[in-house]
Amino acid sequence: MVDISTTIGPLRLKNPTMLASGIMDEDAGSMQRMMDCGAGAIVTKSIGMQPREGYANPTVVELEYGLLNAMGLPNPGIELYGEEVKKLRTSNVPIIGSIYAADADEFVSLAEKMQRFGANALELNVSCPHAKQYGLEVGCDPVLLQEIVTSVKQNVSIPVFIKVSPNIMNLVQIVQGAEKASADAIVAINTVKAMKIDLETRCPVLANKTGGYSGKAIKPIGVRCVYDIAQAVDIPIIGVGGITTGEDAIEYFMAGASAVQIGSAVYYRGPDVFKSVCEEIKTWMKNHGTTTIKELIGAACR
Ligand SMILES: Cc1cc2nc3c(=O)[nH]c(=O)nc-3n(C[C@H](O)[C@H](O)[C@H](O)COP(=O)(O)O)c2cc1C
Numbered sequence: 001m002v003d004i005s006t007t008i009g010p011l012r013l014k015n016p017t018m019l020a021s022g023i024m025d026e027d028a029g030s031m032q033r034m035m036d037c038g039a040g041a042i043v044t045k046s047i048g049m050q051p052r053e054g055y056a057n058p059t060v061v062e063l064e065y066g067l068l069n070a071m072g073l074p075n076p077g078i079e080l081y082g083e084e085v086k087k088l089r090t091s092n093v094p095i096i097g098s099i100y101a102a103d104a105d106e107f108v109s110l111a112e113k114m115q116r117f118g119a120n121a122l123e124l125n126v127s128c129p130h131a132k133q134y135g136l137e138v139g140c141d142p143v144l145l146q147e148i149v150t151s152v153k154q155n156v157s158i159p160v161f162i163k164v165s166p167n168i169m170n171l172v173q174i175v176q177g178a179e180k181a182s183a184d185a186i187v188a189i190n191t192v193k194a195m196k197i198d199l200e201t202r203c204p205v206l207a208n209k210t211g212g213y214s215g216k217a218i219k220p221i222g223v224r225c226v227y228d229i230a231q232a233v234d235i236p237i238i239g240v241g242g243i244t245t246g247e248d249a250i251e252y253f254m255a256g257a258s259a260v261q262i263g264s265a266v267y268y269r270g271p272d273v274f275k276s277v278c279e280e281i282k283t284w285m286k287n288h289g290t291t292t293i294k295e296l297i298g299a300a301c302r
Contacts, residue, residue, distance in 0.1 A: 015040035020263030028087035038274035051077040066215025070208035082117035089118035127165035127190035149181035159184035215264035230256025246280020253296040
């Protein structure tokens with residue numbers, strides 16, 4: 001019998017696939033649909049203190065091997081979005097509240113509210129490649145990040161995950177600092193900073209000029225980051241970046257991930273991607289005489 005349940009600290013997931021932040025998580029209805037399609041956990045859209053419009057269109061463009069986006073963190077603000085989180089309270093699928101802020105006080109305030117609204121864990125988004133002030137400025141500053149994690153941990157009782165960027169040089173220092181500050185898990189990776197130019201207009205396609213690349217093309221970057229992080233810390237890692245099939249997920253487990261998140265593949269394979277990836281994981285495990293996800297975690301690191 002193959003068992004694909006997994007754990008992230010105290011959080012138990014019936015399967016290792018989670019919905020990644022920013023995809024099909026505008027409201028309770030879309031998140032419920034992803035649960036019904038088999039997601040083992042749901043990460044909310046990244047939410048800030050105040051409503052935020054995001055950037056002008058075009059904000060997303062499909063390239064040969066993935067999606068390029070610069071949404072600009074559009075969201076209705078924590079108070080309005082909290083009503084959506086509340087509606088999912090009774091679900092037995094864990095809800096992970098993704099939040100962004102520029103400093104520790106704001107992060108604490110958002111974290112307390114997310115917990116009160118019913119989130120089962122938090123994901124601190126400190127890795128958006130195109131959100132001035134709320135992105136990489138926080139995610140590559142080890143002192144600021146440690147202060148943020150320490151403060152949030154002191155003020156909430158639910159697990160706290162840190163979502164990191166592949167765009168920084170000091171990734172290992174950042175995750176070790178997060179672990180020291182008692183973060184419960186690392187989520188790797190956010191999108192890869194990138195650009196597309198239209199040859200006819202001779203201009204960048206995105207209104208914001210640069211954006212974040214996701215989908216199949218970034219999988220080797222995500223796998224490398226997870227592998228590097230697995231050598232550096234002892235807390236669980238959640239892998240994300242280009243996961244489209246069960247075999248992609250297994251590669252991330254072998255690099256050191258205990259669970260995976262799926263974003264762009266919801267677009268490429270439809271919402272049933274969660275069920276399909278779980279079935280593909282089970283088939284691979286059966287064919288390879290593996291009965292638990294645990295046997296696979298970090299297999300390539302030994
Ligand atoms: C349209 C779009 C919006 C996104 N919005 C967010 C967001 O609000 N917060 C966040 O942490 N990541 C966001 N991401 C990044 C994804 O959560 C994920 O880290 C990234 O897309 C890599 O995974 P994938 O290749 O499976 O899409 C977004 C990605 C896309 C494509």
